[in-house]
Amino acid sequence: MTNFILENVINKIKKNIIQESKLDSVINKIYRDIIKNFKIKNNFVENYYFERANDYADIKLKCKFIRDKEFNYPFSISANAEFDNMEIEITYRPQDFPKNMVNLTAEVKETITHEIEHIGQHNFEDMYIIPKKYESYIEYLTSPEEVSAYVKGLIERARFKRISFNDSMQEWFEENINNFENPTKQWPKVKKTWLDYANKMREKNKVKKFN
Numbered sequence: 780m781t782n783f784i785l786e787n788v789i790n791k792i793k794k795n796i797i798q799e800s801k802l803d804s805v806i807n808k809i810y811r812d813i814i815k816n817f818k819i820k821n822n823f824v825e826n827y828y829f830e831r832a833n834d835y836a837d838i839k840l841k842c843k844f845i846r847d848k849e850f851n852y853p854f855s856i857s858a859n860a861e862f863d864n865m866e867i868e869i870t871y872r873p874q875d876f877p878k879n880m881v882n883l884t885a886e887v888k889e890t891i892t893h894e895i896e897h898i899g900q901h902n903f904e905d906m907y908i909i910p911k912k913y914e915s916y917i918e919y920l921t922s923p924e925e926v927s928a929y930v931k932g933l934i935e936r937a938r939f940k941r942i943s944f945n946d947s948m949q950e951w952f953e954e955n956i957n958n959f960e961n962p963t964k965q966w967p968k969v970k971k972t973w974l975d976y977a978n979k980m981r982e983k984n985k986v987k988k989f990n
């Protein structure tokens with residue numbers, strides 16, 4: 780009896796690990812395609828198919844590169860994902876490349892991780908989150924859909940840059956400080972919500988490592 784229960788638990792854990800690695804492999808494939816095409820400045824459309832448990836997602840990615848010599852930053856990425864569509868637009872200042880390639884690669888990976896989390900929420904039962912409307916930027920940043928997407932994206936940034944999760948959040952905050960009405964009051968709230976979620980994820984991963 781005990782063995783039977785234990786076996787079930789182990790199978791469930793194994794299944795979770797396989798599911799997460801499937802998401803990782805599609806994230807890697809997409810971000811490599813984007814970087815490869817950025818190098819030759821080739822706008823592209825590509826389909827990606829992946830499965831999770833009994834569900835599947837077949838997504839269409841549209842990726843566009845916009846050259847702008849007068850742009851106020853070396854580059855900027857805008858992204859959007861819904862159900863089975865993902866759109867990425869990268870505006871770049873040509874004179875800053877290839878100098879900024881590592882930074883661009885890091886941000887592309889973080890962005891794709893964030894957007895694939897939304898694709899997962901829209902397509903996979905075990906990732907589903909009831910969508911809510913938000914009234915403010917803070918409500919948006921602390922909504923369940925965005926918390927899991929931002930945290931996973933920022934963990935990816937930390938891994939890529941070999942910095943702590945805390946530093947990764949701090950960097951993000953400094954980049955986005957102008958979006959806050961009252962940053963000193965609002966940021967600690969957002970940060971705490973994200974940190975709590977990251978710690979919950981870490982606990983889950985600890986359990987996985989027993990196997």
Ligand SMILES: [Zn+2]
Nearest residue numbers: 893897925928
């Ligand atoms: Zn999002």
